[in-house]
Amino acid sequence: LLHFTTDQALVSRCPVFFGKSYNRGRLSAHVSAPGRGQVDLVDWADAPDWPLRGSRAGIETVMTAAGRRDVRVQAKRTHEGAVFLITWS
DSSP: OGGGSOHHHHHHTHHHHHHHHOSSOEEEEEEEETTEEEEEEESOTTOOHHHHHHHHHHHHHHHHHTTOOSOEEEEEEOSSSEEEEEEOO
């Protein structure tokens, strides 16, 4: 069923998965252009590396399982948490 799901629907589910995995911070997510999305982590300043790695791997895994190709997720720290930039084809 993931193959029939829209890009917006996939990316918008990121906050739900994150909320079930971590008890700090919160995510907001959107598709900014075809093949590009952004997920913002806020309310978790100085987050450890492991939740950033875990979130990055989870986003990439779900997008790949949904049939998106060449999925890349980059995490950049911010004052409030991090920004995950997602690209796919």
